[in-house]
Amino acid sequence: LSADKLAKDTVANIKDTDKKLNAWITVLDDAKPAEKLDFSKSKLAGIPIAIKDNIITNGVKTTAASHILYNYMPMYDATVISKLKKAGVTFVGKTNMDEFAMGSSTEHSYFGATHNPWNLDKVPGGSSGGSAAAVAGGQVVAALGSDTGGSIRQPAAFNGIFGIKPTYGRVSRWGLIAFGSSLDQIGVMTKRVKDSAEVLNVIAGADEHDSTVSTREVPDFTKFIGQDVKGLRVAVPKEYMEAVDGKMREVIQKQIDALKDAGAIINEVSLPHTKYVVPDYYIIASSEASSNLQRYDGIRYGYRAKDTKNLLDVYVKSRSEGFGAEVKRRIMLGSFALSAGSYDRFFRQAAKVRTLICDDFDKIFAENDVIVGPTTTEPAFGIGEEVSDPIKMYNNDILTISANLAGIPAASVPAGLVDGMPVGLQIMAKRFDEGNVFKTADFIERSN
């Protein structure tokens, strides 16, 4: 099989299967492998990869699934894209998502909802739902996603694939369309754990364009594959196990038992601030979003309203017509939390609570290597079922958002089925310890 043929077949298969899934916003008809492929140097040479549509790609439309960027054609590549280009990957297009990555179902997209390949009536999760469906549906072997509060791990869980959000600062955010800058992180979604390690090897590491990326050395993540878990100290937060119902708990417990049987040490622990993480996250993420989204003014990028009377009218109409309902809700929430009268009561308070949440994790990691538990409270829900109830949708994120608030690496690995739909085991470790996350996930993959 030549890389050329692989690119062509991949595009043809996407065109065919995507009529049902709607996992893509842009498919590159003329997708071609890089000019010079060096198979001896790069494991990713000639491999087709999907890119979430909030990652900037030179000369390829990048929309963040928003009307306000529906025609935005970037003139540069995100750092992760430049790195993947150097490794010789084949770009086949851009995947669907919730607008500006705000959502948990990929229903908030200007380009329509994505469907879950396991059951087309169910959501694929979000916001990286297009990337997850593309991998689970067999369209590509790997996809990039972004995770601000669970947007890689929750769709990975809902689609029965692996997804990892690395440590905040492990991967450059340069060229990632900003949502919550203190929480956002680019990561990888694949069927096999090892494939994610290969991709993370390429995209991780220092970048002069992003001052928040760590300059510490990036280990070869594939060396954590195939290890045994004997002596691994595994913490299980009781709040996470209590958040799920009996069927779900049974599937998760089975994985914990497998770790125990293999010689891991299981410790029940507590994350006492779990009950505050949803409001805490939604104040912080929305505040940062309201600031980051100021730049969409109808002048510099994308959509501009017609029939406007003056400059203010351009701003107001372009933003009113360009942003979807969920994005507007976040901008209003964030602007309110940051306003003079509420800053102390909301934003400052939320920042303090965030510190308490970080302390909870530090205490656990002083005595444990990883934390495991369910990724989500339930398997994929139906399309249309929760989209009109934002509070319900937000509460779904209770198990994933803490890792973003604390900046720690976290992944979801397939754990089994509940009512015929996949669910995930979440694995977290201390900052820059993706190694133990890979080691644990790979063990779970092998034991299933």
Ligand code: GLN
């Ligand atoms: N579901 C969360 C939200 O709506 C997380 C999204 C994300 O991680 N990008 O904000």
